[in-house]
Amino acid sequence: MSRVVSLFLPRWPTDRLRRTSGDASPPRDAPLILASRDNRRRVVTALDANAARLGLRAGMAVAKAQALAPDLVIMDADLRGDAEGLDKLALWALQRLSPIVMPDAPDGLVIDTTGADHLHGGEAAMLAALTERFAAAGVEARAAIADTWGAAHAAARFLSRSTLVVPSGGLEPMLRPLPIAALRLDAEMVASLRTLGFERIGDLLDQARAPLTLRFGPQIGRRLDQALGHAAEPIEPFRATAIIEVRRTFPEPIGAAETIARYTAHLVEALCADLEGRGLGARRLDLLFHRVDNTSQAIRVGTAQPVRDVKRLTRLLCDKIEAVDPGFGIEIMDLAAVLAEPLDTRQTVSSLVQAPDPDISGLIDVLANRVGEHRLCRFTPVASDVPERTIASIPPLAPETGATWQGDWPRPPRLLAPPEPIVTMALLPDQPPVWFTWRGVRRRIRRADGPERIRGEWWKRDAELAAIRDYYRVEDDAGERYWLFRSGDGEHPETGSQRWFIHGVFG
Incomplete structure (x- = not known):
């Protein structure tokens, strides 16, 4: 089952103008409208939220x-600039979200995210991150995901929620209470239907199709079928002129996996030749399959660094061919380098002079495309006094930061996230515990070293101005060593809760 995201930008013209005008932008609290000429009079074509609250409207x-x-504040509308801005957003979404993206003029995008949501933490997390990204840029956005473009489009525009995940198979209950304008019908047709008493999509669903088709033509039935998933509504993948792309058209549709793999290798070879001529290497590849039923499928692979190796890229793509359903046949294959970066050719150093550094980028690429790029990382030291903040995750092939861990006190190789509470007894505020109970097991302490006092990072958080932790390295009767701490100095309540925790395990 396909999954489609509809991104709705209700104030796109005014939001774009404020974002691109810089210092010349109108004040945020000033009502703003964009106007254009309609014959001899000027009419409002777009308005911001401030103007809408005053009762103004488009037209x-x-x-x-x-x-x-x-x-x-009145400014001239820039329809061409708005369209070009949508194209830029489509390119951004293409490079970061999904291989199949299309501008949904005049105020949105449509994105086929089938099989891609797990790379972003799930559908709800993906939509939340998407709208938050736009909000941070000063652009109001709403997003909905459903099984069809029509249903997602209706939910994003006619349900007042910033994000909405319509479950698979739940299209009709969601569509029924929505107004008939949510079907993307002509304004005149909507007005005619309302004159006849049709207000909601459910009214049309309960009506016989033949009288509606006889009076209004096939558009109503087609829109209903597209929204409910009974009729296909293809999404034409967006392609910018800056994207390097090669295409293969077949006189007879293909469908066998071996045939698809063979032509994939031919496309990769042609694409790499084009990349070599431009001095570039691929970081992200999209292979699109256009089927004879006018639908598209896509597979996407990424690399940790720019790559122009034909065999390596072919292998990455062919590993995902099994996920492609050719249906009744594939008639066109497109291979696009949606993300490419400069690739410098390096002279190979002889092994007699210097041992070459091992290249693990190929292994990283294979793992990243199988389990998800976000699941691969390595750790680097961070300058911080708080133990759990001394480690940060970075991409596997990121350059070395040069940072090292400072301090003379040993640290356990395994930290618990978060620290787990324990039950213990200590004789005096500065004395180590005599025993502690962790995960239902009581352990008697035979040796201990400490305390090591760590203060909160008051320059980062006001709440840590007086925070204190006293850490102890302890060893139990079985020879196991643990890292315990007390939250607070044992005397003053403002320094912490005075509770004990286990933060790490040695060995």
Whole structure:
């Protein structure tokens, strides 16, 4: 079952203008409208949230808008700039979210995320991260995901929620209470249907199709079938001129995995030749399959560093061919380097002069494309007094930061995240515990060393101004060594809760 995201930007023209105008942008609290000429009069084509709260609306005469809001800021609409901005957003989504992205003019994007949501933490997390990214950029956004483009489009625009995940198979209950305008019908047709008493999509679903088709044509039935998934609605993948792409068209549709793999190798060879001529290497490849039923499927692979090796890229793509359903046949294959970076050719150093560094990038690429790039990382030291903040994860092939761990006190190789509470007894505030109970097992302490006092990072967080931890290295009767700490100095409540925790295990 396919899954489609509809991204809705309700204030896209005004949000884009504020973002691109820089210092010349109108004040955030000033009502703003964009106007264009309709025959002899100027009309409102877009407005921000401030103007909408004043009762203004698109299509209103500018003169009337000025009468309602004397302090109104009026600027010329830039339809071409809005369209170009959507194309840039589509390229951004193509490089980061999914191989199949299309601008949904005039105020959104449609993204086929089938099989890609797990790379972003699931559908809900993916939508939340998407809308938060736009909000941070000053662009209002709403997003919905459903089985069809039509259902996702309706949910994003007619349900007042920033994100919505429509479960698979739950299209009709979601669509029924929505207004008929959610079906993307012509405005005149919507007005005619309302005159006849049709207000909700459920009213159309309960009506016989033949009378509607006889009076209004096939558009209503087609839109209903597309929204419910009974009819296909292909998404034309967006391609920018900057993307390097090669294509193969077949006179007869293909479907065998061996045939697909063979032509994949031919496409990779042609793409690498083009990349070599430009001095580039591929970081992300999309292989699109256009089937004879007018639908598309795609596979995506990425690399940890720019690559132009034909065999290596072919292997990465062929490893995912089994996920492709050719249906009744594939008639076109597109291979695109949606993300490419400069690749410097390096002279091979003779092994008699210097031992070459082992190249594990191929292994990293294979693992990343199988389990997800976000699941591969390595750790690097971070300058911090708080133990759990002394480690950060970075990409596997990221350059060395040069940071090292400082301090003379030993640290356990295994830290618990988060520290786990324990039950213990200590004789005095500065004395180590005599025994402690952890995970239901009581352990008597035979040796201990400490305390090592660690203060909170008050320069980062005001709440840690007086925070104190006293750490002890302890050894039990069985010879196991642990790292315990007390939250607080044992006397003053403002320094911590005075509770004990286990933070790490030695050995």
